[in-house]
Amino acid sequence: MKLSQISILLCLLLIEPVFAGKADQPVKDDPYMVPVSVKYTLSPKWKDLHFKKVVADGDNSIFILTDAGLFRDFPGEVISKDLRYASLADKHPMDICIQEGTGYLYYLYPDRFLTNKHAGTICGLLPENQYSHIAVNGDDDVLLIGKQGGVLYNRSRKIRELGVPQGGFVRLYVSDNQFWYLSATGIYLLKDDKWIKIHSGNSMTAMAFNGDKIAVGTTDGYYVIDRSGKIIEPHNNRLPVPVITNMLTVDGKYWFATEGGAFVKQPERFDYFASERWLDQDKIVDMAADNKGNLYFLTPTGLNKVQFVQETLAEKAEFLQDNLRKYHLRYGFSSALRLVDPDDPTTMRLDDDDNDGLWTSFYLGSQAFRYAVTKEEKAKEYVWESFEAFERLLVIHPITGFSARTFERTGYIAGDTVPWRPAPDMNWWWKGTTSTDEFVGYLFVTSVIDQYVAQTPEEKKRVADYIDAIMTHIITNDYYFIDYDGQPTLWGRWNPDYVNSFATTQFDRRLNSTLTITGLQLAYKLTGKEIYKTEAFRLMEKHGYLDNMKISMANIRFTSGFQHDGITMGEDWNHSDDEMAFLTYWVLYHYAFNDDLKQEYAAMIRDHWEIEKPERNALWNLLTYGTSGDMDLESTIWYLQGFPKDRNRYVIKNSHRKDLEFLPKDIHTNFREQTTTELIPKRERPMNRHNNNEFIIDGGRGAHQQLTGDEYLLPYWMARFLNVIY
Template sequence: MSRAHVLLLFLALRSLAGPIPDEPFWQDAAEPIRHAPELDGATYRKLVVDRENVVHVLTDRGLARVFGDTLAPDASHRSLAGKPVVDITASPDGDLYWLLADRWLSNARNGVPFGSVGTNRYTHIVAEADGSVWLAGHGIHARADADGRLRENLYAGMSDIRVWNGAPGKPWIGVDGRIRAFDATGVTALASRGGRVWLGTRRGLRIVDPEGGATAGRAGPPELRLPCTDITALHAASNGVWVGTIRGAFFRRDAATPSPDHNGTVADGAPLTADHGIRLYAGRRWLRDDAVVDLATDRDGQLWVLTKTGLNRIGFHRTTLAEKAEWYHRKVRSRNLRFGFTAERRLRRPGDITSSEMIDTDNDGGWTSYYIGSLAARYGVTHEEETRRQAWESFGALERTQTIHTNAGFPARTFERRGFKFSDPDRWRDAPDPNWEWKGHTSSDEICSQTFAHAVMWELVARNAAERSRVATNFVRIVDHILAHDLYLVDVDGKPTLWGRWNPEYVNWFPPSIVDRRLNSAEITASLQLAYRMTGDDRYRDRAMGLFAKSGYLANILGPMSAVALTPGFIHQGNDMGDEWNHSDDELGFFTYWVLVRFAFTPELRAQYAAAVKDHWEFERPERYPIWNFIHAACGGESHEPEAAVWTLRGTPLDTITWTVTNSTREDLTKLPKSFPGREMKEILPPGERAMARINTQPFILDHGDGGGIDLPGDEFLLGYWLGRFVGAIAAPAAR
């Protein structure tokens, strides 16, 4: 098909449905708070945000407050500086009230609110809008008028009296964990909005609904389908409730309220929830530790979470996918480029980007090929000359994987200056230039990904015959190497590499139940098709047709994914090829499909290939993965679910560090038994609740991450977004 026909195909695809508008949404991000040295080892007890949006924290060393991005002891009022503080609260108007050992007071209302109490009698305070307060302590609670008059009520034999904010003039009184008005026991936290009241317990969340019919005004049964049922804190929001637990904080959306992906106000809660209305913030990506003491939102909608080791802030900021893509683009350009390769950064101190260094990886050429894909798609949409320059820069790294040594047509995995290699030191070889080393043992992963990169460079970036010739020359050299070695990739030792094998003797050794039979057949066919399109040389087409006719490669490609199953016992150089579903094979499959379909020899083959792509995509569909969805669209898939892809793009965190994420302890997920596909849970979680990982990691894994040791580039987000723009699934942003 000519380039003009390709354009016509995509114009037709774009007309199938209108693009999804790039409406602003709330992007969440952890915003670290420094802690003054005076608070080292402090015990953190309570969190209050006052009417001026000042964040106050009660500690065992007195009151602290946030100054900018630092939590420090508060010596603002000299008369109170250093005084032991028993409790703090905010009135409905947001005025801060203090409870000391022998008195309560506020600096609002010109300092008038004040009252004396018996020494060490009270432990909790709640303030009313009129300046009066409610107090609770050991076996006692009281109401103090604004003028200081105190009326006490004693509870004989009761030790723990608590008071929580309620309707004006009607605080909720808890006696030894029991709130009689709701017939509720074991209450650890309370929040209310309108007539609805949420009660936190050690065994779930109970809700008091004023419109509950016969049960109106009474606590319902404990809600147990929560990430953690051991609740320590609650804070009401306009469409749900924030919940603090011993294992992180989460937002529970009201059942009747839609998920605020891109609507509503910041106070609506989290920007994205799972299908069952929960959004969890846990682990070091979000919190210093997971033991939540208290939580609150400020008037800007930012979430403040007080945990055992200190204060945390999670910000929600209005953005668009286009703005988010530009953020990722600047991050990659400024922090994750090494010789034109996209690079991971190793963090010598977990989570500390200032301690990091760029390192080589097992597939630098492969990951960089996908980055090239994002630049090519972006250039196809925007025609920005700087984007085009950047694509050629990274393409130069792919060219150098061949020219850094003398093994013609053999792409190195990566290269580095001598003495600074990092990964797999046994796979490195000396370059003719004594200042450099290169990594061999190249696999089919590299060939597949580089085939994709050469295809998009030739199709979308090269603007004239000379540039297309440059791309073709580099790619055809790889294909000629494979053909010259009987469909093997041969390293400098004269032996085929472990995975660089497309010979029928290897490919057809696998039964149809092992995906390598289908995948490797598709890979070599795609490479031969691209070489034929670039050169017009019939020998590439003839070799592919020979593999179809004599070795069944077309039948292999079209074999149903439903045939792939657990098939142990097929051992290749010590590797059991059928004992698990390797998500890398899905990755390689979809990048191969781009070339397989778009560069098909005939329209008939294109239609057959497109059906095979749809067959594979149906299996991957639950992942809601943007790249798979939009490659499916680029291959003619009409039902590629762009909404699901956009859900993932919006939910992708800005923190690209590989923090450990533990979901196996959650009580709201449906755990699955061990299976061949390796999916460990039924639900698809928002990306912010999953570990940051490369695209060869399937998202249904419960626990993943390495404790914050690597900063990933995040360029997969760019590829997903720009492919969505390129196929017309995502609209350009409206002017803001």
């Protein structure tokens, strides 16, 4: 099937994509549906409320039953008391409901029920405090239920009194003008003024109607019956949380509320909405849906909406780009921010980071590819703005050709203080201990600026001088980064003795060889200095760097007995190595000395990509596609469409979920620490950078930390550049 024959108007965050393969034809960036979290604020006039029930009327107004009366939504996602009707403002309803069909709001008070529709003509006077629950069907029949019995009205006219079924009341329902009564042990239908038992069960908690089907929730999963009470879909307790407290059917899909969040049944999986990303707390008291398909989750402390909106990848890129420019730039570095006060979004602060250069390479790279695609002068301006920060890393200290990790004004260092030193300019300090991570960033930004941004001889020389200084420092110092103390940094080491001290089963051997040859190739192509080419072939031929680079990833495994500076290595997988490798592969391939090497590089890139495919990382896919030509298109689009615009690093937990199939934690059989057989969507996982395991399902640093969004911007603009999307 050709890609052009496949519709990508997918609700991709709710429906698994169906297309796959190479990007032999670009995918159109059509709008897709995406869930967005909206949290309502309680008016400061009110506090310590007890929330009981939430409903959405036919006009999509939201009403909340509380112990202080009826509350509703107001502009700006604010909740406050409903004071519109003076005659009702001081009254406290026992219950509220929405009439089936019309969407009209009905109130049940201790002495009456009423609606403000029909010009207020519908009102039934009642014995005091006899009924506590109300339901209204499309024929204007009003059913009231209390502990001792029930009563049926039509509009304001009493029809007859009713008994109540045995087994304890759980909830009233209306479906197709029929009233249904749920107890813990039975489902009853009101027929000919009598309760007819349709189904017997145990520990039943909720129901959801879907045509001729009724889904029945319990304290241990759910099953589906038909309207005669026959089980037609078996019991299923492999759910994110099996103890169900409420259910709804929205657009033909079952939604479940629990004390551990909410989830929706999809054809192949459950989409899970929990943690601060979606809810102010995970315990859900009640839920409702409006006629646009948006969900409202009431917790003991607030109202939360999951709103479904259309967006395109381009719109998301524009949003993240604007947000990054406004809030995440620090001296040209792309910086994650933190809130000094987690509850106050105005207390944003940008702090120094160990890997300012590496993280910024993603942002700078995104702008380089953006410029290559659009030729927007602003994109070019942003590239040079951030490159200036990279250049300053070389000159803020007195060590020739050595790049600092980062810098900060005197007296304002936020991170660890040991590696910092005062700069010659007394107003600044710089941080040493520069590592391979930072070196990878230098390689990547140099290459993409040279390839796509630098145009004039002066610009070309500026970029060449930058990498020339760094590589000269490395060669001069026997393939080490030499720090302020005259010693090699902990990880800035590419010397053959160090590189070949690793076993062939350790990725460090392959990675460090790759980084070294990449730097030498790049410097040679930009400067023309023969020393770089000579050194590269010396290392490849005499010290086995090319053989090291071609070590198959299938050979990398648990390896004990190796320590570096007291740090045990080889006994777990470091996903930062994946990040460093794939960014470097782009440079390695595009600056290869010759076509024969280029083909060997393509094979080694493909080898790494094959084991990385389960993580479905769009950037690794695109870097591979732009070199070896291989690609998982389905996962690339899945990643881009599933990347949340909300980059807060909420604390998230998934390890309790019963719907996931977990893999053993054995480091020998599961060296890459894949937790589940299939990757869950990014919106359900902790928010991490590219150097983290995509299969981390628990964790996070809290809502007070926010990533920049360049984790999305680089793969998006690469996809545009490589004609994967248009």
